[in-house]
Amino acid sequence: MPNIITLKNINKVYGTTIKTQVLNNINLSFEEGSFNSIIGASGSGKSTLLNIMGTLDNPTDGEVFIDSKRTDTMNKNELADLRNQTIGFIFQFHYLLPEFTCLENVLMPYQIQSSKLTKDHINRAEELLDLVGLSNVKNNLATNMSGGQQQRTAIARALMNNPKIVLADEPTGNLDSESTENIYQLMRDINKKFNTTFIIITHDKGIAEKADRIVEIIDGKVKMEMELGS
Amino acid sequence: MRLPFQIAVRFLKSSKGQTGLIVLGIAVGVSVQIFIGSLIQGLQDSIIYKTTGTSPQINISSTSDDKLLPNYNDIVDKISRLDRRIINLSVTSDGPVLLIKDTNNYSVLVRGMELEKSNKIYNIKNRMYEGKLPKNDYEAIIGKELQEELDAKIGDTLQIIKNSGEVSQLTITGFFNLNVAALNKTWVITTLQTSQKLFSTGDKVTGIEMQVTELFKADEIANRVSSKIPSDLKVENWKAQNEELLSGLNGQSVSSIMIQIFVLIAVALAIASVLAIAVLQKSKQIGILKAMGIIDRTASLILLFQGLLLGIMGSILGVLLGLLLSYIFSKFALTPDGQPIVPLKIEYGFIALSALIALASSTVAAVIPARRSSKLNPIEVIRNA
Numbered sequence: 001m002p003n004i005i006t007l008k009n010i011n012k013v014y015g016t017t018i019k020t021q022v023l024n025n026i027n028l029s030f031e032e033g034s035f036n037s038i039i040g041a042s043g044s045g046k047s048t049l050l051n052i053m054g055t056l057d058n059p060t061d062g063e064v065f066i067d068s069k070r071t072d073t074m075n076k077n078e079l080a081d082l083r084n085q086t087i088g089f090i091f092q093f094h095y096l097l098p099e100f101t102c103l104e105n106v107l108m109p110y111q112i113q114s115s116k117l118t119k120d121h122i123n124r125a126e127e128l129l130d131l132v133g134l135s136n137v138k139n140n141l142a143t144n145m146s147g148g149q150q151q152r153t154a155i156a157r158a159l160m161n162n163p164k165i166v167l168a169d170e171p172t173g174n175l176d177s178e179s180t181e182n183i184y185q186l187m188r189d190i191n192k193k194f195n196t197t198f199i200i201i202t203h204d205k206g207i208a209e210k211a212d213r214i215v216e217i218i219d220g221k222v223k224m225e226m227e228l229g230s
Numbered sequence: 231m232r233l234p235f236q237i238a239v240r241f242l243k244s245s246k247g248q249t250g251l252i253v254l255g256i257a258v259g260v261s262v263q264i265f266i267g268s269l270i271q272g273l274q275d276s277i278i279y280k281t282t283g284t285s286p287q288i289n290i291s292s293t294s295d296d297k298l299l300p301n302y303n304d305i306v307d308k309i310s311r312l313d314r315r316i317i318n319l320s321v322t323s324d325g326p327v328l329l330i331k332d333t334n335n336y337s338v339l340v341r342g343m344e345l346e347k348s349n350k351i352y353n354i355k356n357r358m359y360e361g362k363l364p365k366n367d368y369e370a371i372i373g374k375e376l377q378e379e380l381d382a383k384i385g386d387t388l389q390i391i392k393n394s395g396e397v398s399q400l401t402i403t404g405f406f407n408l409n410v411a412a413l414n415k416t417w418v419i420t421t422l423q424t425s426q427k428l429f430s431t432g433d434k435v436t437g438i439e440m441q442v443t444e445l446f447k448a449d450e451i452a453n454r455v456s457s458k459i460p461s462d463l464k465v466e467n468w469k470a471q472n473e474e475l476l477s478g479l480n481g482q483s484v485s486s487i488m489i490q491i492f493v494l495i496a497v498a499l500a501i502a503s504v505l506a507i508a509v510l511q512k513s514k515q516i517g518i519l520k521a522m523g524i525i526d527r528t529a530s531l532i533l534l535f536q537g538l539l540l541g542i543m544g545s546i547l548g549v550l551l552g553l554l555l556s557y558i559f560s561k562f563a564l565t566p567d568g569q570p571i572v573p574l575k576i577e578y579g580f581i582a583l584s585a586l587i588a589l590a591s592s593t594v595a596a597v598i599p600a601r602r603s604s605k606l607n608p609i610e611v612i613r614n615a
């Protein structure tokens with residue numbers, strides 16, 4: 001399998017007078033269709049790394065390739081387009097749009113690229129909601145759902161445009177263990193079904209170990225990479 | 231264009247209280263604007279009507295020693311064909327006399343008029359409160375104040391002495407009230423023939439009077455008239471005679487525009503500040519939308535649409551409110567005899583303009599918040615959960 005994401009010599013430094021080096025010469029690649037987890041202590045730089053991979057943040061220096069296109073030199077509109085088409089995000093605090101219903105939230109990534117909403121796309125959104133088990137609450141406003149339901153909505157939304165990559169930052173950070181287990185199972189299923197690449201930051205060792213590969217970050221450096229046979 | 235519009239609508243709907251307040255704010259601004267504008271315009275119109283509506287707006291007199299206009303028929307004829315805006319053309323024959331009652335004398339002005347024609351200018355018929363218009367020779371009507379002074383009744387005889395020293399008599403057939411004490415006290419209105427006989431002026435008159443359909447073009451029309459008639463005739467118009475009134479009205483217009491501009495600025499500032507808060511409140515949403523791939527232009531359009539929508543709702547409500555306010559004012563703010571204190575002048579063009587300006591300023595007010603929305607970096611939102 002070819003690499004879908006490649007990071008070359010990535011450094012991230014915060015501050016101008018007092019400099020904090022948050023990422024230190026990171027070289028990493030992720031294979032298309034793989035299921036990866038990133039672990040590390042709080043403040044070690046995991047989120048920073050993930051945000052750079054998602055083109056939301058810029059590295060201080062180094063090169064980022066997504067789907068073999070170099071992104072750190074793209075302009076903002078090109079990046080917006082790339083994110084919309086290629087990357088699905090699941091954040092720790094799910095970040096649904098509270099003004100919209102569950103179904104509308106799932107449709108949003110599609111509506112961003114095309115304002116013509118077809119029956120096909122509504123069907124796809126409904127299938128995704130079915131997949132995450134939310135058919136019965138699809139017309140609820142985002143604020144009228146439980147935390148786990150909101151997180152599952154965010155997963156369905158991340159998948160709406162059939163992205164090659166899903167980046168998830170502690171997607172189950174504030175859920176109970178049973179919901180956590182369900183959501184991981186769900187992401188695994190999707191990974192198998194659609195060959196979507198998953199890169200997931202987690203604190204949960206048990207969960208991390210279910211991935212194909214674990215990357216551990218310590219003080220802004222890749223400390224350990226472990227391939228796990230599945 | 232559709233997505234930012236839909237999102238804008240949702241954002242406004244989701245905070246109904248806030249949306250309602252700002253719409254009300256714009257509406258109050260627009261309605262105050264409409265009300266003040268209509269009030270001032272109505273006020274000015276009524277002042278001008280009161281000063282010029284029932285008097286000649288252009289008059290012609292002679293500068294010759296005897297103050298007489300010979301061949302007036304030719305002149306009247308010429309003027310009547312000169313300009314379609316000239317109306318209510320009529321001639322008068324006036325002369326000063328002394329009125330004698332017991333041991334008192336009063337200096338008054340005998341005004342001989344073509345009563346049917348002059349009535350269109352002075353509206354005398356409707357302003358007579360007793361008796362009827364003079365018809366036969368040596369009949370006359372006098373004003374309210376003079377009647378009170380003389381304690382006169384219909385049928386009484388007026389003793390008058392002309393400049394020549396000759397004494398004549400006029401019979402009173404009625405009383406008028408022109409609502410101007412100076413005129414009521416000094417005018418003795420009679421027929422043209424009576425006046426011409428009284429002063430032995432034969433077939434001559436002392437003045438030609440007219441009104442115009444375009445009140446504010448009176449000076450221009452007067453100039454045209456002046457250029458077409460003999461140069462020893464003097465043409466005067468109401469604007470030249472009322473310069474102070476006009477400059478006063480002008481000052482009023484300027485202050486009314488000032489008020490309206492300040493109202494507008496207040497409205498625009500209110501919208502700008504509400505939308506600035508909206509950007510802060512919705513920055514999480516805008517950030518997440520950007521992470522999902524909306525471009526900066528779309529992000530700023532959301533705010534512009536919010537401004538536009540607030541402006542539209544505010545303007546519509548404001549126009550309704552303004553009309554309601556005007557209606558209430560004209561129905562309930564009445565003089566003792568049931569007339570509106572100030573007759574409002576509702577001009578649809580002005581209302582449309584007020585609404586349009588409010589709409590434009592709400593959109594302009596949204597520009598700064600829109601730029602902030604455009605510049606918002608999604609990473610700030612995502613990092614600071």
Ligand SMILES: Nc1ncnc2c1ncn2[C@@H]1O[C@H](COP(=O)(O)OP(=O)(O)OP(=O)(O)O)[C@@H](O)[C@H]1O
Nearest residue numbers: 014015020022040041042043044045046047048049
């Ligand atoms: N804007 C910033 N300016 C300065 N330092 C920052 C900024 N953002 C993050 N940092 C620092 O960068 C380091 C890495 O932060 P990051 O959020 O990537 O950590 P993390 O591994 O995701 O931690 P956690 O597990 O708590 O989420 C931290 O020490 C943090 O203080």
Ligand SMILES: [Mg+2]
Nearest residue numbers: 046047048169
């Ligand atoms: Mg983090």
